[in-house]
Amino acid sequence: MRLNTLRSPLRTNDSTSQLAALFADRLVGQPAAIDAIVPCLQMHKAGLSPEGRPVGVFMLLGPTGTGKTRTVEALAEVLHGNPKKMVKVDCGEFQMEHEVAKLIGAPPGYLGHRETQPLLNQQKLNAACSEKCDLSIVLFDEIEKAAPSMTRILLGILDKATLRLGDNTTVNFENTIIFMTSNLGARSMQKEMKPDFGFEQFIPRDNSDFQNKLQKIGMSEVRRKFSPEFVNRIDHVITYQPLSSDSMSSILDQHLIQLQDHIDRRLAARSFRIDVPMKTRRALLKIGTSEEYGARELKRTLQRLVIQPLAILLSNGKIQPGARVRADINDTRTKVIIRVQGDELLDLAS
Ligand SMILES: Nc1ncnc2c1ncn2[C@@H]1O[C@H](COP(=O)(O)OP(=O)(O)OP(=O)(O)O)[C@@H](O)[C@H]1O
Numbered sequence: 001m002r003l004n005t006l007r008s009p010l011r012t013n014d015s016t017s018q019l020a021a022l023f024a025d026r027l028v029g030q031p032a033a034i035d036a037i038v039p040c041l042q043m044h045k046a047g048l049s050p051e052g053r054p055v056g057v058f059m060l061l062g063p064t065g066t067g068k069t070r071t072v073e074a075l076a077e078v079l080h081g082n083p084k085k086m087v088k089v090d091c092g093e094f095q096m097e098h099e100v101a102k103l104i105g106a107p108p109g110y111l112g113h114r115e116t117q118p119l120l121n122q123q124k125l126n127a128a129c130s131e132k133c134d135l136s137i138v139l140f141d142e143i144e145k146a147a148p149s150m151t152r153i154l155l156g157i158l159d160k161a162t163l164r165l166g167d168n169t170t171v172n173f174e175n176t177i178i179f180m181t182s183n184l185g186a187r188s189m190q191k192e193m194k195p196d197f198g199f200e201q202f203i204p205r206d207n208s209d210f211q212n213k214l215q216k217i218g219m220s221e222v223r224r225k226f227s228p229e230f231v232n233r234i235d236h237v238i239t240y241q242p243l244s245s246d247s248m249s250s251i252l253d254q255h256l257i258q259l260q261d262h263i264d265r266r267l268a269a270r271s272f273r274i275d276v277p278m279k280t281r282r283a284l285l286k287i288g289t290s291e292e293y294g295a296r297e298l299k300r301t302l303q304r305l306v307i308q309p310l311a312i313l314l315s316n317g318k319i320q321p322g323a324r325v326r327a328d329i330n331d332t333r334t335k336v337i338i339r340v341q342g343d344e345l346l347d348l349a350s
């Protein structure tokens with residue numbers, strides 16, 4: 001399905017199937033994630049989530065650039081109307097034990113107690129919900145990079161929905177949905193995906209054997225890295241699949257919709273329309289499809305071949321407000337030529 005626009009985020013009385021559809025608009029080709037997360041939101045909405053623990057705990061695994069972090073951003077957009085509305089802990093910034101200690105703050109009497117505010121606190125959690133939805137999303141991104149004490153902190157949160165801070169106060173995580181993303185097993189998964197074949201061929205979309213294999217690789221790495229009590233407290237470990245060419249094509253469509261939205265929002269009265277014909281889209285997909293970097297490469301390709309040349313034209317005053325701009329691929333399919341309607345062809349590289 002080609003989208004012309006993304007449906008707007010959740011309204012208070014939207015049903016769960018609408019919620020799933022809004023989610024799927026933003027997260028392409030990962031139905032297992034949507035199938036696991038939506039029921040948990042349903043339980044929360046019905047008031048039937050278990051007491052004394054977070055509403056849901058999810059570990060997202062799989063190859064790079066397949067949408068693990070995007071899942072959480074998409075959910076924030078659907079629930080709160082803002083992809084950034086969440087408490088995000090970039091675990092790569094907590095590789096040392098003393099850095100993890102900053103999350104909970106120093107106990108009274110310790111050096112720096114007054115100056116250091118715990119990075120995780122109740123106000124931050126409360127600020128991550130919205131009028132539309134009282135659920136706060138908490139993301140521990142790239143969990144495997146954190147020092148081991150992060151797992152101890154997480155155990156308390158996952159088990160009792162409580163975090164005890166350095167000053168002995170507690171933070172309540174009962175109204176949170178917790179995500180952890182990880183690249184654990186990604187390398188072995190990559191091997192399984194037979195990179196010597198073309199991108200399209202190594203994605204057996206309906207091959208459940210292949211999907212089970214990836215899931216097994218992920219689970220065994222998780223079991224190797226984390227203790228059984230930690231793994232036991234995770235509701236769902238979801239392994240992301242490599243993106244099919246159809247999914248990549250939908251993601252490109254999304255990126256182009258977002259680009260137009262961005263132009264409209266940022267330039268307001270000076271905005272213009274950009275048309276990207278199918279031929280150019282196909283070429284962008286070909287150049288931007290990478291088994292190694294997933295959809296990340298597509299984003300970079302769009303940036304390099306379309307957005308950068310567009311920015312040059314714009315800053316040189318070549319695009320008038322209300323203009324129509326067309327992005328054509330050149331004959332050798334290596335470069336995008338931006339044409340402002342009514343003008344002669346503007347080849348930026350020449
Ligand atoms: N399934 C998807 N649906 C929609 N967009 C996607 C999807 N996968 C990737 N993207 C696009 O690619 C970008 C990178 O994806 P994302 O950050 O989610 O990767 P990741 O799986 O978290 O990878 P890493 O393991 O490297 O962190 C996203 O910002 C998004 O624009």
Ligand SMILES: [Mg+2]
Nearest residue numbers: 068069141181
């Ligand atoms: Mg990520």
